[in-house]
Amino acid sequence: MDSVAVGFWGAFFGAVSLSLFAAVLAFRRSARRVALTGSLSAVVSGLYVLVFLGWLPGLGHDAQxxxxAALAAAASAVLGFLLFWLLGLVRGARVSRAVVLAAAATAAVILFGWxxxxxxxxxxxxxxxxxLVAAGLGAAGHSAWRGAPPGHLALAGLGFMxxxxxxxxxxxxxxxxxxxxLHALxxxxxxxxxxxxxxxxWARYSYLIDVRQAMIHGPSYDPVTRMPSHHETNLLVGEAFAKGYREGRPLGVIVVSIGNFEALEHLHGRAAYNHGLFICAGRLRRITPAGVQLGRLGNDAFLLLMPRPVSAGALIELAQVIAQRxxxxxxxxxxxEMAELETxxxxxxxxxxxxxxxxxxxMRAPxxxxxxxxxxxxxxxxxxRVAGYDEDARKIAELGAPPGPVAVR
Known part of the structure; x- marks a missing residue:
């Protein structure tokens, strides 16, 4: 093998060493499953490259x-399992079934190969x-389409793989x-x-850190929602309505209320309530388009303000997306506990x-x-789960399918 090629593969093993070091740091901070996944991925990848390059001595051509073949089957099963775990497709009772399926497929391929x-x-x-790469691309593509950061990273990783x-x-x-x-590539x-x-x-690890902080500190800790505080939301509302009054323009208002936050807290405690608040706020941030202001409203609701809405239809369409996602x-x-978050x-x-x-x-803001x-x-x-005000009937009405001439006050 050319010395330049050896140098490039040496750089890869350096990257593997850095991944193992990062996994050790994650383990020391109690993210044990993240550390195990990172170290296992790095070790399997490194071993796969080491064997395929023929750097294990004493093997003939057929034995090599x-x-x-055996390592390709085993490595693809392990890395495929880790990928599906990372994308959230293998959780709870599915873990044991996935392990059995991966082991059976690996054994079948190796035995058939003999x-x-x-x-x-x-x-x-x-x-x-x-x-497995094709299945991984489908799963990662679906995850990326839903806006999950691991999906985009997994797509890139599968392309490299x-x-x-x-x-x-x-x-x-x-x-x-x-x-x-070609070795360099x-x-x-x-x-x-x-x-x-x-x-x-790392995205998974940082998510667990944010969730842990949210569950410990509650709504007084900004990263719970990563939104303006109640006081800042009040200021935001006042400024938005004052600007709309000066310009003579209407203001789109959407309120999202979560009806079972209190029940969640009574059943599972304050930490579970904080986690639920964190999840809902994160999903709303990903859904909210540019130009729409987002804030907290009380302990169980969120407020969205759309300056100069084109029509009520745009608001209703956004509301329907929120109600679905x-x-x-x-x-x-x-x-x-961080370990409990993963299990x-x-x-x-x-x-x-x-x-x-x-x-x-x-109209006055309050x-x-x-x-x-x-x-x-x-x-x-x-x-x-979407409602507006029907001017003709003079009452609150359901907004299900995209409306025609429904007037929303």
């Missing part, structure tokens, strides 16, 4: 290919890798025909994969009600907020 020539065994193992697998497979079949620049892709997975794990089930922690099986679904109001310029809040609480009884 069979070892490559009935074939060495080249055929490696080809079958590479086929298993391709199938595919490049590295292709280069090492080529090298395993034809080492003499592999130029140094494979090594850089492997470094990219290591960095992507490390970033995804915020109530998705989530695993809630019931203590402040909890307590599932909670937010009871969401959304009130929609287009406030005319002359009146508008109170009206939108009352609509959001009335929406708890509607199937769509």
């Amino acid at each position: 290919l069979r070892l490559d 009935t074939l020539p060495a080249e055929g065994a490696l080809a079958v193992a590479v086929g298993m890798q391709a199938a 595919t490049t590295t697998i292709a280069v090492l497979t080529w090298y395993a079949f034809a080492p003499a025909l592999t130029p140094w620049w 494979g090594a850089l892709a492997a470094i990219g994969y290591t960095g992507s997975m490390a970033s995804a794990l 915020v109530p998705r089930p989530v695993a809630i922690g019931t203590t402040g 909890t099986r307590t599932t909670w679904v937010a009871d969401v009600g959304v009130g929609v109001l287009v406030a005319p310029p002359q 009146t508008a907020i109170a009206a939108a809040k009352a609509m959001s609480r009335t929406a708890w009884s509607y199937a769509s």
Whole structure:
């Protein structure tokens, strides 16, 4: 192997060492599952590259290919499991089933490979890798489409992984025909994969840190919602309504009320309430488009202000998205322990009600907020969970399908 190629692969093993060091730091801070995942991913990746490069002495050509095949099947099963865990697809009772399935698939591929020539065994193992990469791309793409940061990082990591697998497979079949620049491409892709997975794990680790702080400190700690405080929200509302009055423009108001926060606290404690608040606030931040101001409203509600709304339809469309996405089930922690956050099986679904109001310029801020809040609480009884004010009927009405000429006061 060319010395330049050796240098590039040496850089990859340096990246693996850094990943292991970061995993040790995470373990010392009680994020044991994150540390285990990071270290296992780094070790398996490093071992995979080490074996495929033929750096284990005393192996003939056929023995090397069979070892490559066995490790390819085992490594793809382990890394695939870790990827699905990172994306949140393997939780609770699914873990044991996923482990059994991965072990069975690995054993089947290895045993079937022994009935074939060495080249055929490696080809079958590479086929298993391709199938898992395809499944991983589908899962990561869906996660990225939903806006989850690990999904984007996993997509990038899988792209890098595919490049590295292709280069090492080529090298395993034809080492003499592999130029140094192809080694460099494979090594850089492997470094990219290591960095992507490390970033995804860091996102998971930092999320657990934020949740832990939220559960310990409660609403007085800003990162619980990462929104303006109650006092700042009051100032924001006053400025928005005053500006609308000066400009003679209406102001779009949406209030999102969560009806089962109090029940969550009574059943599972204050930490669980803080975790639920953290989750709902995070989902609202991801949903809220640019230009819409977001803040807290009491202990169980959130306020969205849309300056100069084009029509009530734009507000209703946003409200319907909120009503669909915020109530998705989530695993809630019931203590402040970081390890418990990763193993909890307590599932909670937010009871969401959304009130929609287009406030005319002359409407006072307290009146508008109170009206939108009352609509959001009335929406708890509607199937769509979205309510507005019907001027014709002069009462609060359900806003289900995208409305026609429904007037929202």
